[in-house]
Amino acid sequence: MYPFKQGSFAPRNAWYVAAFSEEIGVSLLSRWIVGEPVVLYRKQDGTAVAVGGRCPHRYFPLGESMRIGDSIQCGYHGFTFGPDGWCSKVPSQSSVPSVYRIPSYPLVERGLWAFIWPGDPDKADESLLPSEADMGFGAPGYIYKPFRFVSVKGRYQLLNDNLLDLTHLGYLHGTSIGTSENASAPEERQVGDRMIRSRREMQGADCPPLMAAAGHYDGKVDRVSAMTFFAPGFHAGLDDMFVVADHDERAGECINSAKVFHAVTPATRHETNYFFALGGTSEPQVDALKQALWPVLDEDIFATEEIEKIILRSEQLLPELMIRSDTTTVEGRRILQRMMDLESRAD
Structure with a gap:
């Protein structure tokens, strides 16, 4: 099943978010x-x-x-x-x-979420769950809140692909959180057995439109965007923006520091349970981020569902034209395929 091998769908011996604990x-x-x-x-x-x-x-x-x-x-x-x-x-x-x-x-509550192991219960291993520290959850000075659950009409890996490739921010989200620098900034990447860390630093970048409004600043910023993927479907990220260092009055001032958490859980072969949560430095900031990011999530969901329609209606899928910036996405797919291959061999 695209984008995996024929017959592959999703790992079962793994932890997925089943619900927000408060649900x-x-x-x-x-x-x-x-x-x-x-x-x-x-x-x-x-x-x-x-x-x-x-x-x-x-x-x-x-x-x-x-x-x-x-x-x-x-x-x-x-x-x-x-x-x-x-x-x-x-x-x-x-x-x-x-x-x-x-x-x-098996069900384990951690942070804001309840994680389920849908495979062989005898193989359920809590050590495979990221700790709250690894998630970036619970850091002093931050407030964390569940934000949104959506049933998405598209296969789960399309959302994983989206979250592993932040070069789309300046285009799919060009009127909200993205700028052109997201695509051109060099990426630092670490790949593990079931984890990928990705980080981009942008110096003197344009301030994204929504962040400019929230931070009451529309000049240039130094921006750090990072995301950690815990296979098969948990993404923990941060987005920090600072007034550029050579600014004469507000140099180095943090105008936005946000933590974002995406959980991607396959519901069926063509539907996904999508959970989104936020962390911010104050209640007003978190509330402002919720309002600002609602349409951003809608854009990601729209892209996922439209791609799913193309896949389902196409008589033949042509080979993807991959580029260098797809490396992180490809690594994520490889991790999941290895997990599924291991399960197949064990059976």
């Missing part, structure tokens, strides 16, 4: 993750759990069913499943078939 509560929350329906909720002791969202009897969606204590009672025929996935009751008979079970998924 999970007493009510049943339905979400598709890596091609499977999932239900999330909190037990009476506050522990967040994730179980399969399909009743094995007639496939009724358990997210449209009823909670009974810490269990879910199917809304179709009353089969009851515990948070461990085992069926404890079949109302129409006294015995419960031993095969009646739904998946119970």
Whole structure:
């Protein structure tokens, strides 16, 4: 499946964001993750759990069913499943078939997010999750808030590609956060087994239109843009802008310091769960960033969904014409393909 090998979709033995932690509560929350329906909720002791969202009897969606204590009672025929996935009751008979079970998924809360392991639960390894420090989450002096969840009508890797290639900022986002320097600035890159760090420094760059309005400054800036990708779908970035050093009055003053967090989780082969969160130095700044960045996310979503339409409607996909600035994107694809290849060999 484009852009991967034929038959490859997404790694399953990996951690994906299932929800913002604040989304999970007493009510049943339905979400598709890596091609499977999932239900999330909190037990009476506050522990967040994730179980399969399909009743094995007639496939009724358990997210449209009823909670009974810490269990879910199917809304179709009353089969009851515990948070461990085992069926404890079949109302129409006294015995419960031993095969009646739904998946119970490992779930870990970290930072603002609940991460799910949709693959083999015996292989779930919390050490593969980035720490809050690695994410850039929890730094002193910053306020962090969930911002937006969107169900995107496009395959997840299109969003990963978008976030790994920031040269598009001056064009797709040219009226908001991007300038031409984003494409021409040299990139520093580090690539690991499941991680990529990318950093660009721009000296004397134009101040992006939205940041100029937020920072009450429209002169030249020294800008640092960085993004760290934690495979298969978590991106943590920063965008810092300073008044250029030779400015006579405000030299070196920080006019914007923002942390951005994107979580990209495949829902199905052609739909993606997209989570966005922000970190800023004050409540007013975070609120201003939310207002400013809403249309920016819409632009990324628009690009993703339009590319998906082209792919689905094309009888034949021509080879991509790759350039040097695609290196980080290609490295990200390679990491995910290796993860999928390892799973295939293990099976």
